[in-house]
Amino acid sequence: MDDYKEIKELLKPRRDIKASEELRLKVNRALEQKDRKHVIRQWVFGGIGLSAVAAVLMFVLIPSGMSAKEILAEAIKALESTEYIEMTVEIRTRPVENFRYIDINEDFVVHNIYIADSDSLLKWRIDKGERIATSNGSDIYTWLPSLKLGMHLSGVDNERVLGYMATLLTSKKILETELYNCTNGDGAEYKVNKKGNEIILTVHAVPQGNFENPYLLNSSISESENIRRYVIDADTKRLKRATVSVISRNREITVLKISAINYGRHKYDICRLADGIRYVETDNHPVGLIGLSAEEAALTVLNAFADWDNSVLDKVMMRAVSDITYREKFSGSRLVSIGHSFTSGTSNSIFVPYTLELRDGSIHCHNIALQETDSGGWIVTGGL
C-alpha cells in the first residue's frame, strides 16, 4: 500500500486544525449539564437532515378562501422530534418484487416498516416477507431470504430503492415532499380539509414519465395517475393514516394503505442483517457490452443462456446474481425471437421484448431491461 507514498504526501494536511477555546468551554458546559431536559441550540443549516425547500410545515385552521398552496406555505412549526416509528403498510404488489413495484390486479401484501430517526441519521427497515431492506442512514442492504442473496448499495438515495415508500419514512418528509411538488408545479393538485381533530391532505397527481409505450404505466405510484390522501392529527401534527389510489380506466383502485402507525421508543436493532445471506457489493458493476445497439446486446445476452457463457454474462450481470437467480431457470434455453427496443415511464432502462424456449420446452416471454454504463456498455437490470 505504500505505492501511494507520493499521493499521501500530496494529500497530507500542512495545517493543524484545532478546536477553539470557545468550543471547549461550550462543550464542557454541555457535559456538565448532561441531565438537562431542554437543549437550546443554534442549528446553522436550517433543519435536521431536511432539504432546502422547507424545514418543517404546520397546518393551521383553514380559513375560507385560501388556496391549498397558500395554506401549505403559510406557517412553519417544528414537529416534535420522533425517534421511532413502527408502521404497517399494505400494498398491491407481489411479495418478491422490488419495493417500487405495484400491480392493481394483485392482492395486498403487508409491509412492516420500522424507522429510527435520530442523530440526523434515518435508519429504517422494510420487511415484505420475501424481500427485506434496511438502511443505517448511508448504506442500504436488501435481500431475498429464499435465495439467500442480497445487495449492498452505498451512496444511493432511499427513493431509488423504495420509490414512493421513501416518502413514508418520516412524516416530515411526506409534507415536505408534497409541498415541494406543489411549489414546483409537477401537475399535481392539492386540497386541504379539516374534519374534527384531523387534517386531510389530498393530492391528485398525473403519471410521471413518457408513456408512448405504456409498459410501465401503473407499475409504480409515480408512474400512475394517483390520489394520495393523508390524515394528520391536528394537535400533534403526526401522520395517522394514508392511502394511495391509482386511477385506471376511470376506476379508483386503492394500492397502498397505512393500516397502523405507532410512535414510540426504539425497541431493537432495525439495521440487523440476516445471517446466511450472500451480500453482493454493487460498487463494482460489470463493464457491459460495448459497441452494440440495445437489440444486439439483448441478442448476445439471451443467446449466451444456451451454454451459460460466463464470458458474456459476467459483462452484464454480477456472477452471484446470474448464478443464484437465473442459471437454474435459463441455462440451456433457446432464443426464439427478439423485438424492437422501447422506453417507458421514468426508467433509465431500455427494454427489448424477447421469447425464449426454456430447457423444459415451455415458452417464456418478457422484456429484458438494459441500461448503459458511463462507459457506454449495456448491462442487464431486469426483465428476466
Added chain:
Amino acid sequence: MFKKTRHKTISRIIEDNLDYLVSFAYYRLGNHDEAEDLVYDAILKFLERDTDNIKLESIRLYIFRIVHNLCLDYVRSDHKDLLPIENFDIGEGVDEALDLEDADRINACLDALPLREADVIRMHVIDGLSFVEISGILSITQSTAKSRYKSGMDKLRNLFINKKMS
C-alpha cells in the same frame, strides 16, 4: 457510582477528541466556524441519546459517525462547496486564509473522485483513521473500505502521473 464513572470517561473521550472532530469537519466544510458549530451540535445530539448500551470503546467512533453524517447532510443540502480562496477576505486573519488554502488544495485533489472513494481516502490519509475505524463509522466491511481506498488512490496516482507527463 458506576454511571458517574462512565460519564466521566465519556467526557474525557469527547475532550480528547475535540481537535480531531473539528479537523474532520473542517476538511469537509471548509469553514472553521461551521465546523465547530457542527461538532458542537453532534456532541449535543450524542448527549441527548440513551447511550448506556454503547460500549465505551465504541463511543469515539459513534461520535465520529454523527459528525460524518451531519457533514453529509450539510453538503447535500446544497449549501456550498468550499469557499474558493480568491473570494476569501484576507482581513479575517492570515491563519484562517492559510487553513482554507490547505483545505482547498486537498479538496481540489479529491474532487475528481467519486464521493465514497474520496470519503475513505479523507478518513485514512487526512483524519488518520484505520480501516477498522473507517468501517465502523461508515458501517461497511473492512474489505469495502480498503477496496474504495485502493480504487481512489489508483485514480489519483494516474491523474498525478498524467499531470507530470503533460
